[in-house]
Amino acid sequence: MTAETPAGPGPAPMSLDRLVRAWRDLGATRSRNVKRDIIATVLQETPAADVDIVVSYLSGSLRQRRTGIGWRSLQELPAPAAEPVLTAQEVDYSMELMAALSGPGSAGLRQQALAELFGRATEGEQQLLSGLVFGELRQGALESAVQDGLAAAYEVPKEAVRRAAMLLGSTAAAAGALIRGGLPALERVSLQVGIAVQPMLAASAPDVAQALAKTGLPAVVDAKLDGIRVQVHKSGDRVRVFTRSLDEITDRLPLVTSMVAALPQDQLVLDGEALALRPDGSPETFQQIASSAATRSDLDRVDLSGRERLPLRPYFFDLLRIDDQDLLDHPLQERSAIMERELPDELLVPRLVATEVGPAVDLYEDVVRRGFEGVVIKNPQAPYAAGRRDSGWIKVKPRHTFDLVIIAAEWGHGRRQGWLSNLHLAARADDSDDLIMLGKTFKGLTDEMLEWQTKRFLELEVRRTQGTVHLRPEVVAEIAVDGLQTSTRYPGGVALRFARVLRYREDKSAAEADTLSTVKKLLPVSRS
Numbered sequence: 212m213t214a215e216t217p218a219g220p221g222p223a224p225m226s227l228d229r230l231v232r233a234w235r236d237l238g239a240t241r242s243r244n245v246k247r248d249i250i251a252t253v254l255q256e257t258p259a260a261d262v263d264i265v266v267s268y269l270s271g272s273l274r275q276r277r278t279g280i281g282w283r284s285l286q287e288l289p290a291p292a293a294e295p296v297l298t299a300q301e302v303d304y305s306m307e308l309m310a311a312l313s314g315p316g317s318a319g320l321r322q323q324a325l326a327e328l329f330g331r332a333t334e335g336e337q338q339l340l341s342g343l344v345f346g347e348l349r350q351g352a353l354e355s356a357v358q359d360g361l362a363a364a365y366e367v368p369k370e371a372v373r374r375a376a377m378l379l380g381s382t383a384a385a386a387g388a389l390i391r392g393g394l395p396a397l398e399r400v401s402l403q404v405g406i407a408v409q410p411m412l413a414a415s416a417p418d419v420a421q422a423l424a425k426t427g428l429p430a431v432v433d434a435k436l437d438g439i440r441v442q443v444h445k446s447g448d449r450v451r452v453f454t455r456s457l458d459e460i461t462d463r464l465p466l467v468t469s470m471v472a473a474l475p476q477d478q479l480v481l482d483g484e485a486l487a488l489r490p491d492g493s494p495e496t497f498q499q500i501a502s503s504a505a506t507r508s509d510l511d512r513v514d515l516s517g518r519e520r521l522p523l524r525p526y527f528f529d530l531l532r533i534d535d536q537d538l539l540d541h542p543l544q545e546r547s548a549i550m551e552r553e554l555p556d557e558l559l560v561p562r563l564v565a566t567e568v569g570p571a572v573d574l575y576e577d578v579v580r581r582g583f584e585g586v587v588i589k590n591p592q593a594p595y596a597a598g599r600r601d602s603g604w605i606k607v608k609p610r611h612t613f614d615l616v617i618i619a620a621e622w623g624h625g626r627r628q629g630w631l632s633n634l635h636l637a638a639r640a641d642d643s644d645d646l647i648m649l650g651k652t653f654k655g656l657t658d659e660m661l662e663w664q665t666k667r668f669l670e671l672e673v674r675r676t677q678g679t680v681h682l683r684p685e686v687v688a689e690i691a692v693d694g695l696q697t698s699t700r701y702p703g704g705v706a707l708r709f710a711r712v713l714r715y716r717e718d719k720s721a722a723e724a725d726t727l728s729t730v731k732k733l734l735p736v737s738r739s
Contacts, residue, residue, distance in 0.1 A: 228295035250360025289330040342624040377597040407453035409598030413606040422605035434561040438486025445479040483527035493582040498696035544591040647703040655711035
């Protein structure tokens with residue numbers, strides 16, 4: 212199939228069952244080239260009208276950014292259909308209708324629509340849909356593999372697909388451009404003020420020295436502030452603010468908007484963090500910052516606890532565009548020089564250029580001591596690699612670990628179907644034999660760990676509820692977290708931030724797991 216004639220072989224819409232078969236094939240291989248070929252074959256069979264939907268589903272996500280569907284909605288599914296009848300278009304249409312529901316009675320209408328959709332789905336299709344709703348299918352085909360498959364299907368350079376996806380905010384949007392105008396349309400895509408681009412991401416290193424070994428010296432060293440990632444676009448008097456996931460939150464950040472609107476430049480695209488500081492210069496807790504920026508649909512995931520929203524202000528570490536100058540492909544040192552010349556110091560993230568390890572370590576230690584996350588060490592020659600976790604940026608932050616007890620596990624979806632995946636984590640009570648749940652995680656689990664824990668957990672099963680196996684508390688895991696936050700969801704009053712499994716501690720019993728008071732030592736001091 213060529214880019215000049217991208218239409219599919221016929222008008223028949225793409226069946227959801229075909230995508231189920233593709234996901235099974237993708238889950239059965241680890242070869243990137245095989246994944247690419249599987250995806251390319253599916254896309255060659257896809258009618259032009261369905262390509263953006265199919266690309267989204269192969270990338271592991273729905274087109275709708277938010278659907279309002281929660282875990283509880285899928286705990287009691289209708290019996291699966293015997294034969295496949297659903298199409299990708301029908302699923303997308305149903306999800307669009309559910310996403311649009313709001314107001315009194317909307318939860319009941321959404322549940323009814325969800326049951327109707329799942330009632331028409333086969334068992335395999337139900338598994339696929341569940342994984343799409345909760346974003347659990349990304350292990351099967353990373354977005355970059357879908358981009359490779361799209362390039363192969365339409366015989367265009369993969370670099371053109373990746374750049375268009377980066378600048379349009381998604382691979383599905385790049386696929387739409389390719390369908391409409393082939394390779395020339397992809398090549399015409401450029402950074403546009405008002406259209407959020409996929410943010411550049413940082414790889415990780417355990418310490419400053421190892422990070423500098425990857426970036427080389429000299430290196431740019433930025434303080435890593437514990438705020439929310441924001442991309443701010445200014446065009447004349449209008450300012451728009453986007454999150455890392457490209458959701459618009461302009462109305463939630465009036466101080467960010469006003470401070471950028473006051474800048475003299477006509478057009479700007481800035482990358483940075485939004486946060487609030489206490490009078491002593493330390494950051495407010497991440498939980499309060501996230502709550503203050505939360506949209507209405509976020510409120511079920513963020514505990515406001517009756518607090519007023521904080522006035523979040525911006526700190527920028529990158530400049531992607533200024534007036535008519537696109538800086539994406541310029542090296543960081545050029546972008547930095549322009550940003551430092553054009554923006555006031557009060558809007559800039561603390562930064563130094565290190566020519567040796569010592570000053571970088573000093574900044575890291577000072578930043579952590581003041582309550583911030585750590586540092587990001589950057590190659591000054593690196594362009595802005597939007598949408599990629601590039602070695603041009605390396606983050607370094609303290610890693611906190613606890614030995615916690617696994618008290619239950621949930622059955623996985625998508626590629627993890629048939630494995631116990633999402634772990635319920637608990638600490639020991641300080642004054643009794645009780646175990647206090649602190650949160651859940653499915654991060655950090657390899658296929659080997661999934662296989663082992665499924666077998667082991669079933670041996671420890673004491674009871675079962677919908678989708679969850681409850682265990683005798685005998686397995687201890689070493690869990691890494693980025694921090695702790697207060698929470699009304701769990702009985703200990705706290706929840707783990709970004710928990711992931713490092714290893715199982717077969718040398719430890721539940722009686723040797725960490726206590727709640729030990730875990731709570733990590734809790735940041737709350738704002739009074």
